């Protein structure tokens with residue numbers, strides 16, 4: 264039995280889980296909240312948590328993997344979450360590199376992986392995997408600016424779901440898949456990820472930290488977890504992080 268901290272409300276389950284991980288809480292410990300007042304997304308973005316309508320959880324993991332493999336944890340999590348989304352909704356779930364969960368071309372969830380600040384000596388190493396999923400929310404419950412891009416399990420399937428049940432499935436699948444990743448390697452994850460690649464073959468752009476934009480056709484992630492794209496001169500670029508979106512046009516400057 265893995266420990267679960269259930270909360271009515273917190274600012275961010277990731278923040279709390281990191282605090283618990285620093286105090287030594289074991290592999291598999293989770294924080295689950297009915298609502299968040301300061302949910303965090305990737306690249307400093309805000310994660311909107313409709314109260315009582317979504318899954319907002321963070322899971323502490325201490326996998327037996329090298330530091331270099333930590334960068335792949337988000338992709339392992341994406342596949343684990345996608346399997347559960349498909350099982351419970353009966354709908355095909357797609358993944359947008361590196362951390363977005365998609366249903367029918369709209370975002371229904373995201374992953375925020377944060378690693379231990381001290382990466383020395385295996386004892387202290389951990390990652391906190393934050394998972395947000397829009398489950399029972401309807402369109403009008405999202406902030407206006409998200410209404411054309413966000414979706415939920417309910418909106419795509421018409422069903423209502425027990426959030427704790429979805430949580431238990433996600434945690435169990437994630438821990439099983441991480442275990443397989445640490446023993447068998449990344450190839451299985453990569454193959455499953457590529458089958459659900461939302462961007463593959465589409466014109467996209469990646470905005471780096473310094474504001475530089477690379478445009479090209481998405482070729483999918485490689486064995487390191489980097490996203491590859493081919494620009495219009497045929498040059499291939501690998502990106503390890505950055506904001507990725509579909510391009511409005513394949514032509515640079517338009």
Ligand code: BTN
Nearest residue numbers: 275277302303304305373393395
């Ligand atoms: C993203 O799409 O940019 C990632 C979103 C991650 C949201 C989840 S909700 C539970 C956990 N706690 C947080 O503050 N963020 C993650």
